[in-house]
Amino acid sequence: MSAPSAQRPSERQHTPKVSEREARQVAEDARERDWHKPSFAKELFLGRFRLDLIHPHPLPAGEDVRRGEEFLARLREFCDSSVDGALIEREAQIPDEVVNGLKELGALGMKIDVKYGGLGLTQVYYNKALALVGSASPAIGALLSAHQSIGVPQPLKTFGSQEQKDTFLPRLARTDISAFLLTEPDVGSDPARLATSAVPDGSDYLLDGVKLWTTNGVVADLLVVMARVPESEGHKGGITAFVVEADSPGITVENRNAFMGLRGLENGVTRFHQVRVPAANRIGPEGAGLKIALTTLNTGRLSLPAMCVGSGKWCLKIAREWSAVREQWGRPVARHEAVGSKISFIAATTFALEAVVDLASQMADENRNDIRIEAALAKLLGSEMGCLMADELVQIRGGRGFETAESLAARGERAVPAEQMLRDMRINRIFEGSTEIMHLLIAREAVDAHLKVAGDIIDPDKPLSAKARAGANAAGFYARWLPKLVAGPGQLPGSYAEFNPAGHADLSGHLRYVERSSRKLARSTFYAMSRWQGRMETKQGFLGRIVDIGAELFAMSAACVRAELLRTGDDHGREAYQLADAFCHQSRVRVEELFTRLWSNTDELDRRVVEGVLSGTYTWLEEGIIDPSGEGPWIADATPGPSTRDNAHRPIR
Numbered sequence: 001m002s003a004p005s006a007q008r009p010s011e012r013q014h015t016p017k018v019s020e021r022e023a024r025q026v027a028e029d030a031r032e033r034d035w036h037k038p039s040f041a042k043e044l045f046l047g048r049f050r051l052d053l054i055h056p057h058p059l060p061a062g063e064d065v066r067r068g069e070e071f072l073a074r075l076r077e078f079c080d081s082s083v084d085g086a087l088i089e090r091e092a093q094i095p096d097e098v099v100n101g102l103k104e105l106g107a108l109g110m111k112i113d114v115k116y117g118g119l120g121l122t123q124v125y126y127n128k129a130l131a132l133v134g135s136a137s138p139a140i141g142a143l144l145s146a147h148q149s150i151g152v153p154q155p156l157k158t159f160g161s162q163e164q165k166d167t168f169l170p171r172l173a174r175t176d177i178s179a180f181l182l183t184e185p186d187v188g189s190d191p192a193r194l195a196t197s198a199v200p201d202g203s204d205y206l207l208d209g210v211k212l213w214t215t216n217g218v219v220a221d222l223l224v225v226m227a228r229v230p231e232s233e234g235h236k237g238g239i240t241a242f243v244v245e246a247d248s249p250g251i252t253v254e255n256r257n258a259f260m261g262l263r264g265l266e267n268g269v270t271r272f273h274q275v276r277v278p279a280a281n282r283i284g285p286e287g288a289g290l291k292i293a294l295t296t297l298n299t300g301r302l303s304l305p306a307m308c309v310g311s312g313k314w315c316l317k318i319a320r321e322w323s324a325v326r327e328q329w330g331r332p333v334a335r336h337e338a339v340g341s342k343i344s345f346i347a348a349t350t351f352a353l354e355a356v357v358d359l360a361s362q363m364a365d366e367n368r369n370d371i372r373i374e375a376a377l378a379k380l381l382g383s384e385m386g387c388l389m390a391d392e393l394v395q396i397r398g399g400r401g402f403e404t405a406e407s408l409a410a411r412g413e414r415a416v417p418a419e420q421m422l423r424d425m426r427i428n429r430i431f432e433g434s435t436e437i438m439h440l441l442i443a444r445e446a447v448d449a450h451l452k453v454a455g456d457i458i459d460p461d462k463p464l465s466a467k468a469r470a471g472a473n474a475a476g477f478y479a480r481w482l483p484k485l486v487a488g489p490g491q492l493p494g495s496y497a498e499f500n501p502a503g504h505a506d507l508s509g510h511l512r513y514v515e516r517s518s519r520k521l522a523r524s525t526f527y528a529m530s531r532w533q534g535r536m537e538t539k540q541g542f543l544g545r546i547v548d549i550g551a552e553l554f555a556m557s558a559a560c561v562r563a564e565l566l567r568t569g570d571d572h573g574r575e576a577y578q579l580a581d582a583f584c585h586q587s588r589v590r591v592e593e594l595f596t597r598l599w600s601n602t603d604e605l606d607r608r609v610v611e612g613v614l615s616g617t618y619t620w621l622e623e624g625i626i627d628p629s630g631e632g633p634w635i636a637d638a639t640p641g642p643s644t645r646d647n648a649h650r651p652i653r
Contacts, residue, residue, distance in 0.1 A: 238287025305382025
């Protein structure tokens with residue numbers, strides 16, 4: 001008999017077998033394919049710098065500001081008086097009284113309409129609240145975000161029936177915590193292989209399967225569960241979304257998972273065995289579950305970069321205070337260029353990231369623009385830059401950055417949890433779509449216009465007649481589009497003159513750079529599609545760099561627009577211009593490097609090395625170590641069936 005670690009996935013569980021093409025098709029079918037509203041970022045990738053879509057910077061209504069600021073004041077008072085972040089880190093759990101205090105404050109219903117008992121905050125103030133509470137305790141920020149951004153309230157708001165909203169939203173606004181259950185032990189970002197089933201049984205469905213990394217799942221009262229309905233008579237089937245009562249018979253939380261960071265996170269493994277769910281709890285039609293999940297994430301992703309903004313602000317505060325006190329060679333360390341450049345990076349990046357989040361959030365509130373790419377770029381930029389800022393803070397703090405806050409306090413120094421910040425921030429590059437997956441998702445949207453006109457040409461399954469029609473359509477599209485990529489306002493010295501006010505840093509040159517780079521980005525994408533055609537989807541290194549360039553250009557644009565907003569509002573305008581100028585100069589260095597690496601890189605060499613690693617060619621290189629890993633399979637058995645473990649479900653009352 002084979003050892004458990006040698007088991008194949010097909011032997012462990014009933015995960016559907018799908019080809020790479022089938023998996024991509026499932027994801028493609030779930031995409032929101034049409035663009036009914038303008039998108040600044042979509043236009044940016046097409047070489048069209050539509051500054052008019054974001055400038056003048058949109059502003060919230062006065063009443064929204066008043067209500068939002070009032071809640072922020074109450075939330076700050078609660079955090080100051082009732083939240084002990086060090087205790088949560090030490091005990092690896094948010095105290096029940098803190099969660100109940102958040103419920104009484106209305107924090108569970110920040111995004112839920114007032115008619116259902118919620119606070120009805122705008123996206124802008126919801127994000128500001130997450131940044132605030134997340135700075136007090138990242139675990140609390142994660143709890144509130146998972147509950148409202150991707151938990152039951154968001155899909156119900158967009159896709160739920162009126163009866164479902166009336167039934168569940170009042171509970172979710174005040175008392176009930178929710179969780180989002182999609183991932184499985186052997187299924188991550190490839191939902192075509194989803195194994196959890198929902199078999200029709202009269203007017204109900206019977207759920208069977210195992211879900212992994214269920215943030216809030218240990219304490220949740222309501223779950224939104226993605227499960228596969230088999231096709232049968234009267235049932236279209238497909239991946240479907242359900243609202244499930246967490247205390248339903250047959251549900252077992254089999255484990256509360258522990259992580260390198262976010263120690264207070266109530267994240268677990270949940271098993272479903274013959275769990276009966278009324279058909280009335282199905283969200284939308286059968287087969288719409290993945291579309292619901294992806295649409296939920298479109299706006300929900302803004303919560304993560306919002307908390308990264310809060311982390312950046314804290315990193316800046318600590319870097320400023322520490323670097324002015326700590327002396328090296330007769331000078332404060334901040335005065336040494338090697339350290340000063342890190343502080344400048346943290347300050348400028350925090351300003352730009354806040355600009356990105358506020359701009360995208362305000363556009364979401366106004367609902368005039370399609371922000372699916374902007375939200376994804378904000379998540380990508382926030383998670384990557386947030387980790388870098390936390391890492392740089394640890395470096396600025398030196399040995400004290402590596403030392404725990406508890407140890408610092410024990411020997412009489414200020415308890416600065418820099419190492420905890422680095423551990424807590426690291427998950428953001430994985431949460432809600434890893435950086436690698438985000439690159440692919442955004443790249444798919446970035447090349448959407450090309451695939452619409454020329455996709456049939458490179459599709460091996462299309463007949464010659466379809467390819468001929470696509471060729472004709474493509475010829476017309478590119479005949480109109482390509483000439484526009486040759487020249488533009490970015491080449492005119494006087495363009496964007498309003499961003500060069502007297503007595504301030506000149507931001508107009510940065511916007512001209514964005515305009516020129518946008519056209520260059522579009523040309524590069526076109527060249528790559530012409531060169532690789534159907535193989536383009538395999539060039540993930542190239543696509544990732546294309547997306548990273550777009551993210552930098554979006555951030556530069558947002559930073560400049562925010563600086564001008566603050567200047568015209570007489571709110572630290574001069575300083576804002578300085579920060580925007582610094583960020584844009586730093587960003588331009590990164591963009592130029594990325595452009596170079598589009599065509600000068602080690603991608604092919606890396607692929608050959610990977611083949612050697614996987615074939616065992618380099619196993620000699622692994623000699624001379626002891627592997628401290630324990631025994632067991634790489635992926636836990638998730639075969640459907642009754643649970644054999646104690647239920648770790650712990651609802652908070």
